[in-house]
Amino acid sequence: MAKFRLLRKIIMRLCSLHSTIAKSFLVAIVVIFSSCGPTVYEVTSGLLDAGKSDEAIALSRQHLAQSPNDPLFLKYLGIGLYNKKYYSDAAPFFEKSLALDPEDDQTVYYLASCYEGVFEFGRAIQYYRRYNELTVFGEYKSIVEARIKILFRQQMQIEAKKALIEESQLDVSSIPINTIAVLYFENKGSMRNLDPLQKGIAEMMITDFSKVRSVRVVERIRLQKLMEELNFGETGLVDEKSAPRLGKLLGAFRLVKGTFFDLTTEKIRIDAFVAKSRTGELDGVTDVSGDMADFFRLEKDLVFKILDELKIRLTDEERESILEIPTENFFAFLQYSQGIDYEDKGLYAQAIQSYSGAVQADPKFTQAKTSLATAQKTQEIVGSSSGSGGSAPEAVPPPPSSTSVKENVGAVSDRVSTTTTNVTSGFVPGPSSSPQPTTVITPLPEPPKPPN
Numbered sequence: 001m002a003k004f005r006l007l008r009k010i011i012m013r014l015c016s017l018h019s020t021i022a023k024s025f026l027v028a029i030v031v032i033f034s035s036c037g038p039t040v041y042e043v044t045s046g047l048l049d050a051g052k053s054d055e056a057i058a059l060s061r062q063h064l065a066q067s068p069n070d071p072l073f074l075k076y077l078g079i080g081l082y083n084k085k086y087y088s089d090a091a092p093f094f095e096k097s098l099a100l101d102p103e104d105d106q107t108v109y110y111l112a113s114c115y116e117g118v119f120e121f122g123r124a125i126q127y128y129r130r131y132n133e134l135t136v137f138g139e140y141k142s143i144v145e146a147r148i149k150i151l152f153r154q155q156m157q158i159e160a161k162k163a164l165i166e167e168s169q170l171d172v173s174s175i176p177i178n179t180i181a182v183l184y185f186e187n188k189g190s191m192r193n194l195d196p197l198q199k200g201i202a203e204m205m206i207t208d209f210s211k212v213r214s215v216r217v218v219e220r221i222r223l224q225k226l227m228e229e230l231n232f233g234e235t236g237l238v239d240e241k242s243a244p245r246l247g248k249l250l251g252a253f254r255l256v257k258g259t260f261f262d263l264t265t266e267k268i269r270i271d272a273f274v275a276k277s278r279t280g281e282l283d284g285v286t287d288v289s290g291d292m293a294d295f296f297r298l299e300k301d302l303v304f305k306i307l308d309e310l311k312i313r314l315t316d317e318e319r320e321s322i323l324e325i326p327t328e329n330f331f332a333f334l335q336y337s338q339g340i341d342y343e344d345k346g347l348y349a350q351a352i353q354s355y356s357g358a359v360q361a362d363p364k365f366t367q368a369k370t371s372l373a374t375a376q377k378t379q380e381i382v383g384s385s386s387g388s389g390g391s392a393p394e395a396v397p398p399p400p401s402s403t404s405v406k407e408n409v410g411a412v413s414d415r416v417s418t419t420t421t422n423v424t425s426g427f428v429p430g431p432s433s434s435p436q437p438t439t440v441i442t443p444l445p446e447p448p449k450p451p452n
């Protein structure tokens with residue numbers, strides 16, 4: 001290993017020079033070393049590539065008996081176990097390898113896949129996000145983002161079931177007073193083509209409230225999955241009687257609920273009230289009205305009025321952030337809102353069509369473009385999924401390591417730290433002490449391998 005470190009220093013020095021002699025010498029070194037026989041690393045990697053996991057595991061264990069802190073062989077041992085679908089056994093070796101080499105994106109990806117394999121979706125999502133911060137494979141990021149979105153929905157589904165199981169044990173008094181859940185708004189008007197705004201308004205308000213550091217906002221997907229478990233129907237609308245129960249299950253101290261209706265074909269009114277989940281006591285009632293063309297500014301006014309009612313003081317930075325408008329095109333937002341509803345129902349082809357309509361109406365509508373790309377990748381993932389049940393997903397083939405690619409193209413220098421993400425170490429895949437809901441999760445098929 002000392003020889004390799006010395007060689008590394010020599011190459012780094014040569015890379016800093018620009019003379020013809022230095023370049024020629026560098027090429028000579030590459031030729032000499034490429035002509036040598038395969039190293040134990042290359043042999044083990046070749047066994048893994050050939051599907052000979054048992055042989056690779058044996059060779060890795062043999063090497064680690066002499067060098068227990070070799071991050072590459074710790075990873076190879078993890079890969080061998082992972083290929084045999086021993087996810088809980090593989091994870092500790094990936095954890096140790098990552099501790100020794102915290103910028104190896106491929107190891108991070110394997111850890112995410114291990115957690116996904118045992119349905120630890122929260123940790124899987126954390127590691128997938130960390131992978132996307134580290135990797136240089138931009139074309140693979142969109143696949144990972146889609147996978148994160150699917151896993152997040154599945155995680156919310158499990159948590160919704162668990163909340164219902166433990167409902168009698170929930171302590172409402174322990175819910176933080178700064179927690180808000182925004183329910184879907186009801187269309188009380190005659191223009192049914194505005195129905196998509198029921199979720200669209202809620203989505204916008206959740207986004208805006210999330211920009212206030214002193215407020216904790218319940219994710220819309222969490223709300224959606226809980227309403228599905230409660231059989232609230234396709235509209236997902238909540239009445240005054242069921243709202244307190246929903247707030248308790250969501251862990252929200254306050255609920256924002258409202259209605260909207262068309263005053264004319266060109267004017268709209270939005271009403272909103274804020275109530276305490278525990279008592280149903282109203283904290284505030286407000287409304288806005290105006291031209292549909294000014295819909296987005298009306299929504300901002302509504303958000304500011306609610307925050308004033310709750311006596312929440314905003315910084316100048318927070319106020320400016322809330323004032324950002326995603327699109328000026330009302331039709332584009334209507335199409336975007338329709339896409340959200342289709343995605344909630346698992347109708348990805350229709351969601352893609354709606355998001356495409358939103359992007360065509362306003363090519364600068366960033367949220368619609370992002371949702372379109374994710375929906376397309378999600379359809380690719382779930383479209384080929386078959387069967388159901390609680391079995392672990394198919395083994396996910398990993399992308400190549402960004403580290404090896406950087407070195408192959410001549411980036412022989414110390415890697416620069418690209419992430420400060422903190423992920424809790426340790427791996428406890430077993431059931432917790434609390435009752436776990438019986439949830440049918442459709443295994444995800446493996447994504448396509450990226451180019452080497």
